Amino acid sequence: MPEPVDLIITNISRCATLRGAKRPRTGAELERLSIVKGAAIAVRHGRIVAVGKARSVSRKVRPKQIIDAGGRFAAPGFVDPHTHIVFAASREHEFDMRVRGKSYVEITRAGGGIHNSVRMLRKATRRALQSQAMPRLDRMLSHGTTTAEVKSGYGLTLRDEIKMLEVIRNLGRRHPVDLVPTFLGAHEIPREYRRKKNRYIELLINEMLPRVASRRLAEFCDIFTEAHVYNIKDSRRILTAARDLGFKLKLHADEIKAMGGAELAGELGAVSADHLVMVSPRGIRAMAKGGVIPVLLPATSFALGAKAYAPARKMIEAGLPVALATDCNPGTSMTENMQFVLSIACTQLRMTPAEALTAATINAAYAIGRGDRVGSLDIGKAADIVLYDAPDERYIPYHMGVNHAACVLKNGKAHGVPYAGHTLL
Amino acid sequence: MPEPVDLIITNISRCATLRGAKRPRTGAELERLSIVKGAAIAVRHGRIVAVGKARSVSRKVRPKQIIDAGGRFAAPGFVDPHTHIVFAASREHEFDMRVRGKSYVEITRAGGGIHNSVRMLRKATRRALQSQAMPRLDRMLSHGTTTAEVKSGYGLTLRDEIKMLEVIRNLGRRHPVDLVPTFLGAHEIPREYRRKKNRYIELLINEMLPRVASRRLAEFCDIFTEAHVYNIKDSRRILTAARDLGFKLKLHADEIKAMGGAELAGELGAVSADHLVMVSPRGIRAMAKGGVIPVLLPATSFALGAKAYAPARKMIEAGLPVALATDCNPGTSMTENMQFVLSIACTQLRMTPAEALTAATINAAYAIGRGDRVGSLDIGKAADIVLYDAPDERYIPYHMGVNHAACVLKNGKAHGVPYAGHTLL
Numbered sequence: 099m100p101e102p103v104d105l106i107i108t109n110i111s112r113c114a115t116l117r118g119a120k121r122p123r124t125g126a127e128l129e130r131l132s133i134v135k136g137a138a139i140a141v142r143h144g145r146i147v148a149v150g151k152a153r154s155v156s157r158k159v160r161p162k163q164i165i166d167a168g169g170r171f172a173a174p175g176f177v178d179p180h181t182h183i184v185f186a187a188s189r190e191h192e193f194d195m196r197v198r199g200k201s202y203v204e205i206t207r208a209g210g211g212i213h214n215s216v217r218m219l220r221k222a223t224r225r226a227l228q229s230q231a232m233p234r235l236d237r238m239l240s241h242g243t244t245t246a247e248v249k250s251g252y253g254l255t256l257r258d259e260i261k262m263l264e265v266i267r268n269l270g271r272r273h274p275v276d277l278v279p280t281f282l283g284a285h286e287i288p289r290e291y292r293r294k295k296n297r298y299i300e301l302l303i304n305e306m307l308p309r310v311a312s313r314r315l316a317e318f319c320d321i322f323t324e325a326h327v328y329n330i331k332d333s334r335r336i337l338t339a340a341r342d343l344g345f346k347l348k349l350h351a352d353e354i355k356a357m358g359g360a361e362l363a364g365e366l367g368a369v370s371a372d373h374l375v376m377v378s379p380r381g382i383r384a385m386a387k388g389g390v391i392p393v394l395l396p397a398t399s400f401a402l403g404a405k406a407y408a409p410a411r412k413m414i415e416a417g418l419p420v421a422l423a424t425d426c427n428p429g430t431s432m433t434e435n436m437q438f439v440l441s442i443a444c445t446q447l448r449m450t451p452a453e454a455l456t457a458a459t460i461n462a463a464y465a466i467g468r469g470d471r472v473g474s475l476d477i478g479k480a481a482d483i484v485l486y487d488a489p490d491e492r493y494i495p496y497h498m499g500v501n502h503a504a505c506v507l508k509n510g511k512a513h514g515v516p517y518a519g520h521t522l523l
Numbered sequence: 524m525p526e527p528v529d530l531i532i533t534n535i536s537r538c539a540t541l542r543g544a545k546r547p548r549t550g551a552e553l554e555r556l557s558i559v560k561g562a563a564i565a566v567r568h569g570r571i572v573a574v575g576k577a578r579s580v581s582r583k584v585r586p587k588q589i590i591d592a593g594g595r596f597a598a599p600g601f602v603d604p605h606t607h608i609v610f611a612a613s614r615e616h617e618f619d620m621r622v623r624g625k626s627y628v629e630i631t632r633a634g635g636g637i638h639n640s641v642r643m644l645r646k647a648t649r650r651a652l653q654s655q656a657m658p659r660l661d662r663m664l665s666h667g668t669t670t671a672e673v674k675s676g677y678g679l680t681l682r683d684e685i686k687m688l689e690v691i692r693n694l695g696r697r698h699p700v701d702l703v704p705t706f707l708g709a710h711e712i713p714r715e716y717r718r719k720k721n722r723y724i725e726l727l728i729n730e731m732l733p734r735v736a737s738r739r740l741a742e743f744c745d746i747f748t749e750a751h752v753y754n755i756k757d758s759r760r761i762l763t764a765a766r767d768l769g770f771k772l773k774l775h776a777d778e779i780k781a782m783g784g785a786e787l788a789g790e791l792g793a794v795s796a797d798h799l800v801m802v803s804p805r806g807i808r809a810m811a812k813g814g815v816i817p818v819l820l821p822a823t824s825f826a827l828g829a830k831a832y833a834p835a836r837k838m839i840e841a842g843l844p845v846a847l848a849t850d851c852n853p854g855t856s857m858t859e860n861m862q863f864v865l866s867i868a869c870t871q872l873r874m875t876p877a878e879a880l881t882a883a884t885i886n887a888a889y890a891i892g893r894g895d896r897v898g899s900l901d902i903g904k905a906a907d908i909v910l911y912d913a914p915d916e917r918y919i920p921y922h923m924g925v926n927h928a929a930c931v932l933k934n935g936k937a938h939g940v941p942y943a944g945h946t947l948l
């Protein structure tokens with residue numbers, strides 16, 4: 099007896115399922131996309147109930163609705179595991195300054211950088227922040243991202259960090275893209291605490307973290323571990339307190355200097371360490387030992403015009419489950435487009451297209467604690483599927499700077515742009 | 524008495540007109556965008572008849588049609604002065620090979636590279652080539668390009684080069700994007716002439732060039748001047764013959780090695796020398812002396828994962844009128860998006876957003892002999908205008924990897940995506 103389902107997507111010429119990963123993929127597994135040619139996917143209540151050869155799936159189900167993929171390539175929706183998409187003002191003037199030779203640290207010291215976004219965010223209402231973030235989420239979705247992490251960290255007061263996290267929660271409820279909230283109160287040292295960093299750290303530990311925890315406003319606690327902000331000792335102190343309150347941990351680590359951020363991530367068993375442009379061999383070993391997922395943000399290196407990119411190949415060789423993210427933020431990486439990140443990962447990090455797709459889907463899902471729900475086309479997982487105007491996974495990073503996503507499904511609901519055929523039965 | 528016009532575009536918050544350039548812009552002029560705030564543009568018979576403050580333009584004209592730009596930023600349509608968009612097959616498998624460590628020359632020697640495209644193009648019909656190129660032109664237009672140069676060079680026989688040039692002519696007649704054809708019979712040495720290069724050069728000079736000239740199928744003659752293809756002596760011989768037949772000249776110069784391509788461009792008074800990644804100080808001086816426009820193709824360096832980019836700042840300092848292009852081609856730069864090229868130019872070549880916009884509009888127009896007709900919003904020029912979902916020129920390269928063009932007008936006709944308001948009177 100065929101099972102009644104809500105939807106079947108048929109006529110998929112090539113389907114990268116990435117199925118069967120019980121943990122993030124490493125080494126040669128990074129290229130194992132578990133391709134099905136001539137595929138179909140059946141969906142009920144927003145979840146995948148069958149995926150495989152079209153003939154076999156069709157026989158099993160009686161669908162209410164059919165989407166004809168028109169021979170397109172299908173893959174899991176992107177998971178973007180590192181973003182700062184809630185902010186009050188773009189910073190294209192700093193982009194212009196940087197092109198003229200000002201460094202990141204110089205711009206920061208001149209009242210730009212994160213301080214600029216903090217100043218603007220504190221003045222902004224919840225409503226303004228929300229309405230500005232919505233088109234960013236729309237752009238994410240239209241380029242194939244169906245789940246994203248979003249960080250606080252432009253408030254840096256109890257009130258404003260809570261405001262940001264509430265905005266993130268509301269956005270997640272109102273927009274199809276699923277959001278995973280991260281508390282990043284230790285994104286900078288607020289101006290008013292410039293010469294009393296320890297007092298701000300006490301505020302973080304004694305007031306902000308407990309409040310965020312009790313209100314369940316964030317799953318992760320993140321920190322900017324770098325010479326000009328939080329050193330290793332500060333970071334250990336804050337992250338240990340967060341861990342004790344039940345937060346899972348993330349670090350902005352070794353972006354500007356190799357200062358032991360990756361090592362600390364390994365020591366504390368952080369879920370991910372992010373950036374890692376300057377990571378040391380010791381840091382790589384510590385991440386491997388601690389089971390840390392390296393989240394690489396090559397669009398940031400690109401936007402900064404940096405010569406150095408994170409040593410992705412070394413991390414892959416060391417057995418680390420590399421993930422990719424946009425780092426979407428108004429200062430150093432203004433992009434919502436994971437396809438663009440794939441192009442940078444392939445050309446600059448020398449990741450293969452298959453590795454990059456794995457890093458941007460299943461590994462990215464594990465990097466935000468969602469590996470059991472999204473990131474691959476497995477039975478029981480969310481029907482988060484992108485139909486691409488592309489023959490295969492290689493074509494997406496190869497054909498650069500344009501949007502190949504023809505149709506994006508989130509929980510089985512089709513969004514955006516036209517696709518080959520959509521029949522209501 | 525108000526003058527009757529076909530169209531007025533009003534409510535432009537900021538308009539980069541780039542008007543008044545009687546020659547390509549150099550030095551500090553590269554940043555002179557001749558901005559009008561609160562602007563309007565009036566159009567008749569596809570040409571600009573008035574541009575300036577909205578109040579003053581409105582008073583002068585009686586329009587049949589109004590486009591409300593909704594406070595958007597407006598700029599001239601991009602001119603893409605170096606493309607190879609007529610080809611028979613994409614080459615994403617070579618992209619994958621390159622990521623795995625194969626060099627450009629290795630891929631070429633293994634039967635890949637240009638030879639691959641030559642093999643495929645010779646087998647393709649005119650109709651197939653045309654129908655494949657149309658969506659590429661659509662993507663160009665939707666990302667803001669309104670005029671483009673297109674090269675032959677995948678045929679390398681009299682018959683197949685003529686076929687390509689006829690396809691280019693047909694595309695230009697059928698698609699809104701205006702095309703400028705370039706003969707590039709000296710793109711490679713065809714396999715069948717591998718050990719008899721001089722015989723192919725004779726074929727180029729004695730048969731192909733005269734035939735292309737007599738049929739007026741190309742305005743420019745271009746050549747790939749590089750160690751593994753045409754050396755300086757070959758190049759001088761071919762280009763001199765082309766010049767004698769009335770062709771304007773272009774060179775692919777100094778991309779892989781500084782071998783005197785820029786110097787030759789200067790010596791022969793070529794309109795442009797393109798690539799120039801390895802150009803020498805002597806080459807820069809020769810281009811300045813010969814009035815040569817350097818056309819930089821940073822998307823190619825990016826796609827190749829090269830460490831080196833063309834020394835744009837040195838060329839600007841030397842007084843050269845730098846232009847930008849996509850180099851859209853299936854092997855080394857698969858992108859139609861000039862906005863993406865602007866992002867690379869700013870972040871990697873350290874051009875400012877204003878310089879990059881000038882390089883991609885008015886200077887690019889001069890690089891293909893169209894400086895008198897397109898590339899700026901001057902009275903009498905084509906009404907080729909892009910309305911951007913962006914506040915200013917800095918925002919376009921800053922917000923990377925997405926399409927900011929909300930409405931693209933070619934000869935005063937609006938194409939593509941929605942805009943704020945469009946009223947027929």
